[in-house]
Amino acid sequence: MLARVVVEGNYSGLHRSRKHGQGTEFFQYRSYEPGEDLKRVDWKVYAKSKHLVSKTYQESTHSNLILVLDGSASMGYQGDGSACSKFRYSQMLAACLLYLGYRQGDRLGLLCGSKSRADWMFPHGGRESFNSILKMIGSMHPNGEDFEEPAWNQFKSKLPSQGTVVVISDFLENENQLEKYLNFASSNRYDCICFQVIDPMEEVLPQDEAVRFIHMEGEGEVSLSPERIRNEYKARFSEYIDKLGLILAKTGAELCTLRTNEDLGFAIRRFLSVRGIGK
Amino acid sequence: MIEFAQPLALWTGLLVGLPVLAHLAYRRIAQKIPFSSLRFLRSSTIPRSGRKKPSDLWLLLLRVLFFILLTLILADPYWQDQEKVLPNPTASSECLFLFDTTASMAGWGAWEEAVSLVRARILDGENEKYGLLASQGGALIELPTGSSVADLESTLTQISHQPTVGGLQAVLDHAPSLFSQDNTSKKIVIVSDFQKSSWQERSSKFSELGIEVELLPVGHGDAPWQRRSGNRAIVDSRVASGGEDKVRIWAALRNWDDVRSDVNVSLFAGGQIRQTVVSSLPPLGSTQVQFTLPSKDFAQATLQLDGEDSYAYDNNQSLWVLPPLPRAFGFWKSNQSSPSDKLEEQFLRAAMESSGDGEWDTWVENKQRASDLKNEASGRSLDFLMVLGLSGWFEDDGLAPPLINFLTNGGKALVTPPDEAYVRMNRVLKKSDLINFTFGGLNRTAFRMEPYRIDALQEGNRLNRVFSGDSIRDLYLTEIRQFITVGEVMDLDIPLRDRSGHPLVLVRTFPNGGKLVFSTFRMVPQWSDLPMRNSFLPLVAELCDVKDRDPQAGGVLRVESGQSSAHAELRIDATKFGLFQQGEQRIEVVHPLVESYPEVMNPYDLLDALTGTSTAGEMEAEIENIIPQESQPLWQWFALAAFVLLLLETLFSAPFYSNTQKQEVQSA
Numbered sequence: 001m002l003a004r005v006v007v008e009g010n011y012s013g014l015h016r017s018r019k020h021g022q023g024t025e026f027f028q029y030r031s032y033e034p035g036e037d038l039k040r041v042d043w044k045v046y047a048k049s050k051h052l053v054s055k056t057y058q059e060s061t062h063s064n065l066i067l068v069l070d071g072s073a074s075m076g077y078q079g080d081g082s083a084c085s086k087f088r089y090s091q092m093l094a095a096c097l098l099y100l101g102y103r104q105g106d107r108l109g110l111l112c113g114s115k116s117r118a119d120w121m122f123p124h125g126g127r128e129s130f131n132s133i134l135k136m137i138g139s140m141h142p143n144g145e146d147f148e149e150p151a152w153n154q155f156k157s158k159l160p161s162q163g164t165v166v167v168i169s170d171f172l173e174n175e176n177q178l179e180k181y182l183n184f185a186s187s188n189r190y191d192c193i194c195f196q197v198i199d200p201m202e203e204v205l206p207q208d209e210a211v212r213f214i215h216m217e218g219e220g221e222v223s224l225s226p227e228r229i230r231n232e233y234k235a236r237f238s239e240y241i242d243k244l245g246l247i248l249a250k251t252g253a254e255l256c257t258l259r260t261n262e263d264l265g266f267a268i269r270r271f272l273s274v275r276g277i278g279k
Numbered sequence: 280m281i282e283f284a285q286p287l288a289l290w291t292g293l294l295v296g297l298p299v300l301a302h303l304a305y306r307r308i309a310q311k312i313p314f315s316s317l318r319f320l321r322s323s324t325i326p327r328s329g330r331k332k333p334s335d336l337w338l339l340l341l342r343v344l345f346f347i348l349l350t351l352i353l354a355d356p357y358w359q360d361q362e363k364v365l366p367n368p369t370a371s372s373e374c375l376f377l378f379d380t381t382a383s384m385a386g387w388g389a390w391e392e393a394v395s396l397v398r399a400r401i402l403d404g405e406n407e408k409y410g411l412l413a414s415q416g417g418a419l420i421e422l423p424t425g426s427s428v429a430d431l432e433s434t435l436t437q438i439s440h441q442p443t444v445g446g447l448q449a450v451l452d453h454a455p456s457l458f459s460q461d462n463t464s465k466k467i468v469i470v471s472d473f474q475k476s477s478w479q480e481r482s483s484k485f486s487e488l489g490i491e492v493e494l495l496p497v498g499h500g501d502a503p504w505q506r507r508s509g510n511r512a513i514v515d516s517r518v519a520s521g522g523e524d525k526v527r528i529w530a531a532l533r534n535w536d537d538v539r540s541d542v543n544v545s546l547f548a549g550g551q552i553r554q555t556v557v558s559s560l561p562p563l564g565s566t567q568v569q570f571t572l573p574s575k576d577f578a579q580a581t582l583q584l585d586g587e588d589s590y591a592y593d594n595n596q597s598l599w600v601l602p603p604l605p606r607a608f609g610f611w612k613s614n615q616s617s618p619s620d621k622l623e624e625q626f627l628r629a630a631m632e633s634s635g636d637g638e639w640d641t642w643v644e645n646k647q648r649a650s651d652l653k654n655e656a657s658g659r660s661l662d663f664l665m666v667l668g669l670s671g672w673f674e675d676d677g678l679a680p681p682l683i684n685f686l687t688n689g690g691k692a693l694v695t696p697p698d699e700a701y702v703r704m705n706r707v708l709k710k711s712d713l714i715n716f717t718f719g720g721l722n723r724t725a726f727r728m729e730p731y732r733i734d735a736l737q738e739g740n741r742l743n744r745v746f747s748g749d750s751i752r753d754l755y756l757t758e759i760r761q762f763i764t765v766g767e768v769m770d771l772d773i774p775l776r777d778r779s780g781h782p783l784v785l786v787r788t789f790p791n792g793g794k795l796v797f798s799t800f801r802m803v804p805q806w807s808d809l810p811m812r813n814s815f816l817p818l819v820a821e822l823c824d825v826k827d828r829d830p831q832a833g834g835v836l837r838v839e840s841g842q843s844s845a846h847a848e849l850r851i852d853a854t855k856f857g858l859f860q861q862g863e864q865r866i867e868v869v870h871p872l873v874e875s876y877p878e879v880m881n882p883y884d885l886l887d888a889l890t891g892t893s894t895a896g897e898m899e900a901e902i903e904n905i906i907p908q909e910s911q912p913l914w915q916w917f918a919l920a921a922f923v924l925l926l927l928e929t930l931f932s933a934p935f936y937s938n939t940q941k942q943e944v945q946s947a
Binding site: 173212213220223228240 | 310311312313314315316317318319320321322323324325
């Protein structure tokens with residue numbers, strides 16, 4: 001992934017893939033350097049300040065960053081002691097990643113929603129696209145069930161020819177279908193990284209004496225004493241995450257599990273470090 | 280104040296123990312938590328634990344209150360104004376108290392309440408003139424309006440309820456005459472328990488006379504004009520033969536309440552309790568109990584219901600336990616008796632003596648009375664008379680008038696023809712106007728010829744009640760060898776005919792149940808083989824209708840107290856319960872059954888009947904004045920409160936829904 005950024009985006013740092021020069025979108029002023037093309041000098045500024053400054057423009061990298069954000073009801077879970085729900089955490093994570101992409105000049109696309117309602121934005125570059133996607137993410141509320149096959153098929157049919165796909169979800173259902181849904185990741189034209197966002201309480205269960213759990217996405221409910229099944233539950237949950245990693249590895253996607261009580265910067269670093277692994 | 284129509288239902292209040300038990304023992308309700316995935320969860324047992332949270336205590340309180348309210352609803356609460364409207368003398372200046380003194384006033388504390396209320400009103404009233412009217416022992420005790428308070432109080436202590444029924448209409452009819460002729464407002468206050476049987480046929484037209492009517496119910500307890508409770512009664516009793524040397528006594532008991540009741544019934548005889556039977560009386564139902572006593576050891580016995588009872592008059596009943604006197608029969612025959620007369624007399628005596636059961640209900644021949652009957656101008660000293668071989672001697676002895684007297688007084692007689700001189704017989708019968716038919720000669724079976732036989736009984740013939748199967752075959756096989764041919768029968772029943780349609784028996788019915796049976800053949804083997812047959816005994820008894828005993832024929836006459844006018848000839852004081860005897864007639868004066876009935880009149884209907892008006896507006900206005908303030912049912916309010924509690928309980932008891940939405944970071 002990092003190599004591709006370097007090749008196609010004149011990348012000079014981990015998140016400095018921006019190419020200044022022939023682009024069309026104004027980026028910033030800087031002091032005129034002798035030898036530079038005089039067309040870049042902003043003469044209006046010179047007339048006012050008697051200083052030669054040249055305008056720099058941002059160029060598109062032609063790299064696509066497509067986010068898939070799970071908006072199903074289970075993402076709305078927030079355990080005791082958590083600062084926010086999984087979905088809110090995912091929203092913030094998505095915003096960070098989008099900002100990174102925007103700073104790098106990537107074209108940004110988004111698939112978000114749930115089984116009942118899926119919103120798709122084809123990748124575009126620029127601030128407006130960035131703002132639109134942020135607005136779209138901000139207005140979402142977790143509801144309904146996970147994406148199912150028709151939504152994924154539609155998504156895949158609209159994917160650009162290449163790019164980076166970031167999937168943010170709790171991945172608690174339909175893990176056996178992921179291999180099929182994410183089969184595009186096996187192509188070398190795409191990079192796919194999956195952020196699994198979970199609430200710490202989902203790993204250890206609440207401390208209550210007697211609880212009746214109600215499925216957030218369906219009809220079922222289970223009455224139990226968390227104390228009595230906690231160890232068994234933790235083992236099963238851990239086993240599941242291991243299994244999920246293996247499934248995603250098969251598709252060529254990478255799994256990164258994040259807890260909502262973890263620092264977001266840490267999450268970004270992990271993201272970048274994951275991206276840096278390929279370097 | 281709040282009262283309850285069904286106070287027993289308050290026992291259901293013990294149900295409040297249920298929520299307390301549940302609170303102590305039942306497991307806590309699990310807290311509801313929406314969770315992202317259930318796939319890693321499995322259900323497990325939830326530990327039981329006592330409730331400790333204050334919110335749980337509120338829940339317990341709610342549930343206890345709910346059950347209390349439920350209990351109160353079941354007890355049918357109502358609001359009863361405490362102030363009694365009864366002592367409310369109006370502005371009328373003449374007021375006449377009419378006392379109901381029928382037997383039912385002895386129960387439910389009615390009489391004591393009546394005297395107390397009336398005394399209080401007499402003493403409280405200042406500008407009113409009071410009078411009093413009551414029936415006592417068949418006479419009217421009356422004090423016109425304006426009588427002195429001393430007289431009124433004195434009379435109040437003298438009068439009392441009577442163990443009789445009736446007399447109320449006479450009191451009502453006589454009441455207007457006790458008012459003065461002055462142009463003052465007049466008012467009649469009827470003091471009664473208004474027992475339904477006593478009042479349902481009473482009527483008057485006091486409104487037309489300008490007299491106001493006030494009903495003053497007594498003995499109604501806390502529920503005026505409602506059905507009363509707490510009465511059980513002996514409603515009937517009978518004595519019969521209980522086999523050898525025993526008398527069987529049974530009594531019918533009645534429970535007027537709508538709950539089952541167990542009672543002890545004791546039989547007193549010879550001053551001691553001879554037997555006690557425990558009986559379970561079904562709600563609003565009857566049952567029977569039986570006793571046995573040694574026969575002839577006791578003349579009287581008394582049945583008694585033990586225990587508390589709202590109305591005591593009907594808890595005792597005395598009865599005669601002696602067998603009824605034997606019934607008497609006798610013969611009239613010619614002084615020069617023929618062998619046929621003697622043989623016939625012998626057969627018929629055997630028939631009659633075997634008619635009874637030989638022990639309890641017996642027949643004996645009484646020659647003296649039969650002889651006395653010939654000289655009696657009226658009366659019925661014999662129960663059955665047989666005139667054998669009626670012929671000229673009957674006319675010579677002048678026996679036709681006493682026989683007719685006997686028959687018209689309800690007597691029963693059998694007449695058989697003589698051996699000869701049939702024309703004379705026919706003439707005597709016609710002349711004395713005993714029985715009117717035309718003599719047609721003698722039918723006699725020739726030597727070795729087929730005898731005459733009895734024809735099949737017609738439908739509707741009363742003999743069909745007795746004869747069927749083998750017995751009717753025996754009757755049809757009876758040989759009639761000779762009989763008198765009867766023609767032109769006038770107004771007579773012919774229960775038996777031969778197969779050619781000739782009458783074999785003629786029956787003439789007299790007023791008062793008298794019956795003359797004329798047999799066209801003699802009860803001797805020369806005329807018929809009937810005396811040799813099994814059907815002989817029942818045929819004679821049925822034809823002459825002597826099977827059932829006349830209640831006054833040496834038996835026991837039962838009279839309800841106060842009904843003596845229907846038996847004026849008895850000359851007994853039938854206003855008291857008990858056992859009496861006049862000559863051989865035994866009499867039982869018993870409690871009038873209708874007085875046991877606990878229902879009371881509808882005040883609206885009663886006022887309508889007494890005032891002679893039916894104007895609804897006026898009536899309601901009067902009722903407002905008479906009936907204590909109607910109770911206001913409260914169950915709707917209790918039900919509403921219970922519903923609110925149930926709603927709150929549902930809200931509180933629902934598992935707490937975990938709300939995980941907390942303060943979040945609002946921006947990325």
